[in-house]
Amino acid sequence: MLISEETVRKLVGTQFPEWADLPVRQVRSAGTVNAIFRIGAGLTARFPLGDGEAEAVRRELEQEAYAATLLHGRTRFPTPEPVAIGDPGFGYPLPWSVQTWLPGTIATDDDPGGSEPFARDLAELITAMRAVGTDGRTFGGRGRGGVIATHEEWVQTCLSRSERLLPVPRLRRLWEAMRDLPRGGDKDVMTHGDLMPGNLLVAGGRLAGVLDTGGFQPADPALDLTCAWHLLEPGPRAVLRAELGCDDLEWARGQAWAFEQSLGLVWYYEVSNPVMAAIGRRTLERLLDAPRYERPEI
Structure with missing residues (x-):
């Protein structure tokens, strides 16, 4: 779906x-869910790109705004504040949203992977999000964040479509080691759910802001550990783990969630979004190089 600045x-x-009277201009983005436009200096309009019924999309935007409001102001890192939801019109068929604009450079464009202070910032962010509390809620059952093994069919589809793109035999073995990782005693905590480079703002090698907070919800605490593999080199990655105090099982589940997400990026976006495909490929390379989780003997 295309939408112009004039619309x-x-x-x-x-x-x-x-x-x-405010100027409108489109923002370059490798994102795949929304077209993004700045409105003046302080606002951002996000226009969903997918298909869907207008009322279903509106409910989703309302839920995202609620989630973003729950997180806004709860950490020291800036996050967008929901402002309004617009209606379809002028040929655009779906509701759309407006939120505050955050200045900064996304981590896709300013790679902070070698920065230990950035790793500490990520740990502080994750700790602060977990501290918000779930109010007794648990994972809602959509997407990543529940039980890893439920993604078996998707992973097998991705593996079969990646034969010419990736070292599939090695990836199959890695998935077999990850697929049935247990949750242990870890209860759901509040998570961002998508700590990828395009959702994190960087300034001077430090975390300057967090975008796309509409998925803030209870999930496996290992879910936000995907950032260790999407963003960090080995030294800073070890700093993140130490700051969070992750045990071997939680750390391994974080690897599994990063694997599940990244495997689909490479083949699906090979042509349509090379930036996303490259992120997926880099994350998988990091995972293949990482030590495997060894189950304790009983």
Whole structure:
């Protein structure tokens, strides 16, 4: 789905006349879910790119806004604040959202992978998110964050479609070691759920902001450990683990979630989004180089 700056200007001007005189420009992004436009200096409009019924999309945007509000102001790292939800119009068929703009450079463009202070910032972020508390809620059953083994069918599909792109025999062995990792006694905690380079802002090798917070929800505490593999080199990765105090099992589940996410990026976005495909490939290379989890003998 394509949407032009002119269409966005019309939607903004008619639905939010207080912003009608603000300039609108599209933001370059390797993201795959939304087209993003700046409105003036302080606002961002996000337009869903997928198919869907308008009311279902509206409910999803409302849930994302609620989740983002839960996180906003709960850590020392800036996050976008939900502002409004717009209606379809001028040929664009879905509701859309407006939130505050955060300045900074995404980690895709300014790689902080060798920065130990950045790793400590990530650990502080994860710790602060976990401290928000779930209010008795548990993982909702959609996407990553529940039981790793439930992703078996998806992983097998990805492996079969990656034969010419990746070392599939090695990846199959790695998945077999990861697939049935138990949860142990770890209860669900509040997680961002998608700590990838495009969702983290960097300045001077430090974490400067966190984007895409609409997925903030209870999940496996290992889920946010994906950032260790998407973003960090071995030294900073060890710092992150030490700061969080991860045991071997939790750390291994973090590897498994990073594997499940990255495996789909390479083949699915090979042509349409080379940046995302490259992120997936780099993460898988890091995982293949990492020590394997050894189950304790009973």
